[in-house]
Ligand code: SAM
């Protein structure tokens with residue numbers, strides 16, 4: 001167990017079609033009440049226990065983590081845990097310009113911003129709320145200015161929707177010192193109407209960029225890295241590709257995920273998590289909680305992506321916004 005992803009809220013100010021489509025996540029959708037969500041103190045306590053079990057990297061995600069009030073306070077608590085080597089945040093960037101300085105002061109060092117197109121019409125349709133590109137770019141700028149660099153940009157590609165945005169976004173990233181990460185549209189959750197024909201395979205995505213700006217493969221930067229990395233032959237930086245559909249990487253996965261209500265998931269595609277909140281709130285000691293987590297981790301046999309088949313297709317999966325990707 002090396003990485004821990006912590007979802008701090010199930011709420012979001014976007015309605016991305018591939019994650020929380022607005023037809024399903026409308027005004028009357030029941031998000032978790034505050035009491036069901038872990039407090040920052042509960043999150044930090046669990047994080048300390050996970051670090052005892054080997055976690056070195058923590059990523060804060062959601063939902064949209066920046067809609068959770070006072071997020072820098074949580075970052076400060078996490079950054080203070082001995083043994084944590086790296087804290088990162090994944091955000092849609094909408095509220096980043098306003099919060100980048102405070103996050104940096106609190107100890108955040110890296111940020112990944114999701115952005116699916118530089119074209120307002122395409123991006124506005126994909127984010128489901130017509131959110132303008134310029135405000136996300138302003139968030140990215142602020143992050144770079146405050147030292148949250150190099151900023152990574154996550155782009156989910158859907159066939160027939162934003163393939164034509166791949167090259168412009170790659171060029172923007174090259175010119176601005178950003179690392180673009182192309183993500184195959186995944187069949188997470190129940191709501192996004194995933195179909196295999198909507199997936200643009202990673203090899204094709206690399207081909208689009210390589211044709212304009214030749215690329216060469218880079219070795220993984222650490223074992224279990226989910227992105228395959230490519231470098232521009234002219235030295236203008238690198239890109240990453242996350243081929244979870246066309247080339248599943250389950251065997252090397254070292255990731256644990258904590259949902260906003262305190263469930264542990266050992267796979268993005270799992271149907272059920274392990275309820276750590278019940279232990280926290282039921283008076284369990286740190287040692288007891290550690291034992292339960294370690295047991296679950298050792299027994300984990302999740303490898304949904306590798307098994308993806310007729311049998312697994314019908315299973316219920318947890319939603320992406322609940323566990324943060
Ligand atoms: N709200 C934040 C954001 O969008 O960056 C953090 C949470 S979001 C669930 C984390 C990442 O998952 C984002 O980069 C998003 O694009 C990606 N994602 C969501 N649904 C996806 C899907 N169906 N396939 C592939 N990636 C997806």
Ligand code: SF4
Nearest residue numbers: 012014016019063092
């Ligand atoms: Fe919100 Fe992120 Fe999901 Fe988009 S991908 S709906 S920004 S949680």
